[in-house]
Amino acid sequence: MTRAGWRQHQHRHAFEDYYPLADEGLTLRSRRNMLKAGLAGMAGLSLPDLLKQRANSAAQGRPTNNKSVILLWMTGGPSQIDTWDPKPTRPIKNRGPFSVISTALPGTIICEHLPKQAAMLDRFTLIRSVNPKHSSHEPNQVMQTGNLRAAPRTDRTGDKWPAIASVCGKLRGANHPSMPPYVSFMRHRSHIAWGGYLGREHDPFIANNVTRLPIYDKVGNDTGQFSQAGLFQLPRGLTADRIHNRQTLLRDFDLLRSDLDQSGAMESLNAYGRKAVDMVLGGRAQKAFDLSSEDDRVRARYGPHLWCQQALIARRLIEAGVSFVTLDLSYHTASGTWDTHGDNIPPYGGIKNGLGPLLPLFDHLLTTLVTDLEDRGLIEDCLVICMGEFGRTPQTGTQGSTDGRNHWTGVMSMAMAGGGLRHGQVIGSSERDGGHIASRPVTPGDLAATIYQYMGVPLDAEFLTPRGRPVPIVQNGGQPLAELF
Secondary structure, X not given: OOHHHHXXXXXXXXXXXXXXXXXXXXXXXXXXXXXHHHHHOOOOOOHHHHHHHHHHHHHOOOOOOOOEEEEEEOOOOOOOOOOOOOOOOOOHHHHOOOOEEEOOOOOXXXXXXXXXXXXXXXXXXXXXXXXXXXXXOOOOOHHHHOOOOOOOOOOOOHHHOOOHHHHHHHHOOOOOOOOOOEEEEOOOHHHOOOOHHHOHHHOOEEOOOOOOOEEEOOOOOEEEEEOOOOOOOOOOOOOHHHHHHHHHHHHHHHHOOHHHOOOOHHHHHHHHHHHHHHHHHHOHHHHHHOHHHOOHHHHHHHOOOHHHHHHHHHHHHHHHOOOEEEEEOOOOOOOOOOOXXXXXXXXXXXXXXXXXXXXXXXHHHHHHHHHHHHHOOOHHXXXXXXXXXXXXXXOOOHHHOOOOOOEEOOOEEEEXXXXXXXXXXXXXXXXXXXXXXXXXXXXXXXXXXXXXXXXXXXXXXXXXXXXXXXXXXXXXXXXXXXXXO
């Protein structure tokens, strides 16, 4: 691609950390950049950085446990009253159209459309008192960063605060050196949190086009088409030997200026680059994304739906050594499928027609994932978290709808399972109408601190802004939820 063409083609891509078009050095500039571009074309994992981070963590005595997180992100904000915190004795305008069901946790009821979760609720924790006061969406970042300032609509630095997953990736790394620490399936970039101040190398590895998956339209219809899965495929005529030869030639060019580097950074970079090449050719990441190698009975258990297949891949990624996977559970690219304003807003619908069809699907996805993690002996080291960015209004009929609910930052509910934590409990409560917190407020900072403690990340750790200002990773006095440990 010419430089003029490149200027017209500046969307983000998987290979930008190799800087293949950056001007470098005084001699052989074009040849070296061509070589870098060739190396970049074989993989999009920015692996030298990931391998270096993991090695640094081990050298500094940081925890190297195998803990991991799968975040089921219910994009748009699920209704607390119509899921995990029902109010069956209230007037219908408040309680909504759904009935309730008893659960395996004595005295606890949830929505009737979550029967599978109800049957195994003694293995879950429900939190009914999460405070999403400063959270918004498009982008959805406060709850995914644990930082109240991560709201770009109201704070000009809002997009700079790193995802909890990115912080874990930087300070802890992946569970296997040949895998990225943070992977996400993404419907739209505004639905997830990024590396922010930590740098682009700590952004999630976006997995949408790594494996063959069904494509759904914005209202949830299966189009019958499938995504491409060519990221790990070597270009025609490019063999493993040729990759290694390119790498050797690139290293030789680097030696021309290595005498200018007295710190040894060039030698270190070469070492991690060689290891990255070996990893890609070794195929561990490719195998994790390849559903064709999964047991047919397990694939059938998850089912053919896009989100369910992504959940199965998430389990495979955790098993292969990824430490944090986020699933963007949305069909729509705007505010998200769980944004159930009302039946006069077609992409979303209200509670009965919008949320209603989502709940059985989510119930199946969640319980199948948790059961599969149990069956494979992974559940003690994998924490499954289910939440969105805020709750919904206690009163239905918003925006002229029959039973829609608007955004609501007074309270929200969420669910957790696994991770070897203490489950079989409900933390906190909301007021009688489900509109505000009645007891045990849980803040975004508390959730971040809980994840960091679980993952073995020091709670007093800091990162630096580009101006060198230290920023604590735990914000606003956040504390781990003692009930879980």
